[in-house]
Amino acid sequence: MSASWNYVFKFIITGDAAVGKSSILIRLTDQRFLANPDPTLGVEFGSKLIEIPEEGKVIKLQCWDTAGTESFRSITRSYYRGAAGCLLVYDVTSRRSFTNARTWLADVREHADPHLSCILVGNKTDLCDEPAPAGRPREVPTEEAELWAKEEGLLFVEASAKSGQNVELAFEQAARDILDKIRRGVFDDDRSPGVKLSKPVPNSLSLEHKRSTTCCS
Ligand SMILES: Nc1nc2c(ncn2[C@@H]2O[C@H](COP(=O)(O)OP(=O)(O)O)[C@@H](O)[C@H]2O)c(=O)[nH]1
Numbered sequence: 001m002s003a004s005w006n007y008v009f010k011f012i013i014t015g016d017a018a019v020g021k022s023s024i025l026i027r028l029t030d031q032r033f034l035a036n037p038d039p040t041l042g043v044e045f046g047s048k049l050i051e052i053p054e055e056g057k058v059i060k061l062q063c064w065d066t067a068g069t070e071s072f073r074s075i076t077r078s079y080y081r082g083a084a085g086c087l088l089v090y091d092v093t094s095r096r097s098f099t100n101a102r103t104w105l106a107d108v109r110e111h112a113d114p115h116l117s118c119i120l121v122g123n124k125t126d127l128c129d130e131p132a133p134a135g136r137p138r139e140v141p142t143e144e145a146e147l148w149a150k151e152e153g154l155l156f157v158e159a160s161a162k163s164g165q166n167v168e169l170a171f172e173q174a175a176r177d178i179l180d181k182i183r184r185g186v187f188d189d190d191r192s193p194g195v196k197l198s199k200p201v202p203n204s205l206s207l208e209h210k211r212s213t214t215c216c217s
């Protein structure tokens, strides 16, 4: 039996605490939303198969979440190492989280692969559609974030982990960008640690076990 995906891409999710990083990952992998997640539980890892139909490719996303360490800014090189994609998340109702995205991007640029595909994600759009007290006013206009993303060479999308809007799309856009880099030879299939070409394996379980063996980058 051959593997049911063509590539494995490693993704990291960064941004301020409480912007919804864990919620985005849970939405992607479990299609659900927790209004009051236990912050101590966090989420560290999630994996999901996505299809890019126009490329005829199935991608296995392996996503690493900062799981609480963001408050200590103690994220190590090993977290960034080997990532092919990054979701840089802020909260559209928090100007501070958008301002801080600059620092997170600086961290990514310092520690991660220079070719990594990064998408800026403005999360919690559902809150601005709701009247008070359930909702919260938007503090970051779409155009402003879009402009900054363009200046920095980032992809950009607004999303809601609560409604699920654009969550999968965010990962898809980044995955498309990575595929494009592979095609152009920027990412080398098997030598870039964040990108792995699938090998025929007896079953998916054995590849799951391989995920801890990215030691040689
Ligand atoms: N309304 C709304 N709340 C969200 C959304 N995403 C996350 N939250 C809430 O924001 C809080 C922080 O989310 P969490 O995923 O733990 O953020 P993290 O610290 O970045 O991982 C939680 O109470 C979530 O329920 C969203 O898209 N809309």
Ligand SMILES: [Mg+2]
Pocket: 021, 022, 023, 042, 043, 065, 066, 067, 068
């Ligand atoms: Mg979290």
